[in-house]
Amino acid sequence: MTEETNVEIKKPILEVKNLKKSFPIKRGFLQRTVGHVRAVDDVSFSIADGETLSLVGESGCGKTTTVRAIMRAINPDEGQVLFRTDDDETVDLAELSLSQIRPLRRNIQMIFQDPFSSLNPRMTIFQLISEPLLVNGIGNKQEREDRVTELLRQVGLRPEYMQRFPHAFSGGQRQRIGIARALAINPRLIVADEPVSGLDVSVQAQVINLMMDLQDEFGLTYLFVSHDLSVVNQISDRVVVMYVGRVVEVGKPQELFRNPKHPYTSALISALPITDPKNRGVRPVLEGEIANPANPPSGCYFHPRCPFAVDQCKVEAPPLQEVSGRLVACHRTEELELAGVTKHGVAAG
């Protein structure tokens, strides 16, 4: 969608700079703080207008905390979240008070993972989808009804269903309702946190296709969060790979997955189940467990599990720097030949 390079986005709609968020660990009767979980540890990226940027990583990598901080569902400790408004002004969402943010929320909407708990079971589909309109004081009852009709058609649901309650719908249909609700006030940026991971494969493909169609139709920008590399490959223009609160690699999906530059990206790819039983074989299995963000290892957080780690990796955290049109945080990236996806969908050994 965008011709921008990975390294510099000229006019980003959203720019996250050095975002940090940690949570205190409280113990004992006095609830003394005994440590901090560094959920997001100096994360930076930017999103161009009309592109889909995906945050990908395993549990505890800080992808959800990052988007929650962007939405100001939690307050970031440090860093900037620069959003370009309709009037081409840049505001720092991390600094504004909640009342200052409210008018900006029209521009940023969210789609959630669980279509069962994210829709109020006591509200009809009409009430659910028109609520953002009501909150923002848009239209009278008739106009809102027309808008909901239009939205339901756009997401592939029959407008006759408007007076039904969420329980009457399947998971995929509920996710469509969630998308219609997010679209109601014409946002520019949609943050989607694992929007298809709760869905069956056959329905997942429908929702991904719908999201891509809507993006083309309305010029939406997506910040897409997922743990599923295959889904991310399908939907993204660029991918940010995270590990224990840090960005380890940023690049276009086809480059990143075919030719990873960070050992963690390569390990993620080789851990994917194969897609063809003929290619079954022995593959390298990444040893160990994801580092504990409350007590991360020194230097590069990935070094205890990294097959290529040298002494430097144990002491010095690698900065995120440009390597052949991509951003990589690894000391040894220039000298490594890492396995990626081949045309059979398996990592070459």
Next chain:
Amino acid sequence: MQSPEPETVVTDEDTGTRPLLSVEDLQTYFFTDEGTIKAVDGASFDVYSGRTLGIVGESGCGKSITAKSILQIIDNPGRIVGGQVKLSSNGDASKNLLEMEPNGEEIRSIRGGEISMIFQEPMTSFSPIHTFGNQIIEAIRLHSPLDKEEAHGLAVDWLRRVGIPSPEQRMSEYPYQFSGGQRQRAMIAMALCTEPRILIADEPTTALDVTTQAQILDILQTLQKQNDMSIIFITHDLGVIAEVADVVAVMYLGKVVEIGPVESIFSSPKHPYTKALLSSMPTIDAAPRERMPSITGAIPHPQNRPSGCSFHPRCPSYMSDICGLREPDLVSIGTDQQASCFLYGRN
């Protein structure tokens, strides 16, 4: 309704032996106030020694209920209303598990003994107020005459075999002190410490990250080889099936719609549902931003099962003169594959 000769479904070319476990025309219904839900409606398959049967399907297809029916651990208001589950014994006789009293001595010695089961969420499968060690020791002593000390040694040994570091020390820890991957390892240790002949694994890696999933699949396959154990692997993830299964049964709305060797299922799927499922699977090597082929519509609620072939409202090869009217039987296609679809004969 079901007419397969199970022997023709899978021939075990290595040994030519009889199946270890044979499920025939299993029917498990749930009797609710709103009506009867046919969760499993005529499922048949065989499990061979040392092999892995993969059962794959989307939510509501009855794959978990099938697994639970084998051990008769169906919750109310569910009831097994028909079929047979034959477990071959060491001699030549076979026992029908469904004829046993659900709470009787006989089936309880099989559960966790000859047939073990592991579940998706290891947190809910362990007691939170007992140590791992005590729970594993209890499982061992239920099924063997070992004393406490011997059982302790065996439990430590198993924790080591599933790759838990410093197992001696971790025996005295509680489930909340383990990470998700470690809990799943501990559950595998608990399930396998009695050296079962069959392991039923119900979505054992679904809640895990990909790198942990790869580790767990690795352990299961290694232990399977060591013990010549059969695995019934239940998952919604076709990638995992491609990785572990020897034979695949594809289920849709309570029925096995296709069954065959894993290579055949992936290289030449026969049932339109299998084809659609495979093509809607996102892959890492696909061209980015390409629209995926998807199956139209949603999985019907099992209570409103469509007439005839239950896939017909979503089927791209729907034939109006037959599919909505009659239910297809499983028919053999080629030597070892079976599919229930009128495209392959109308008898």
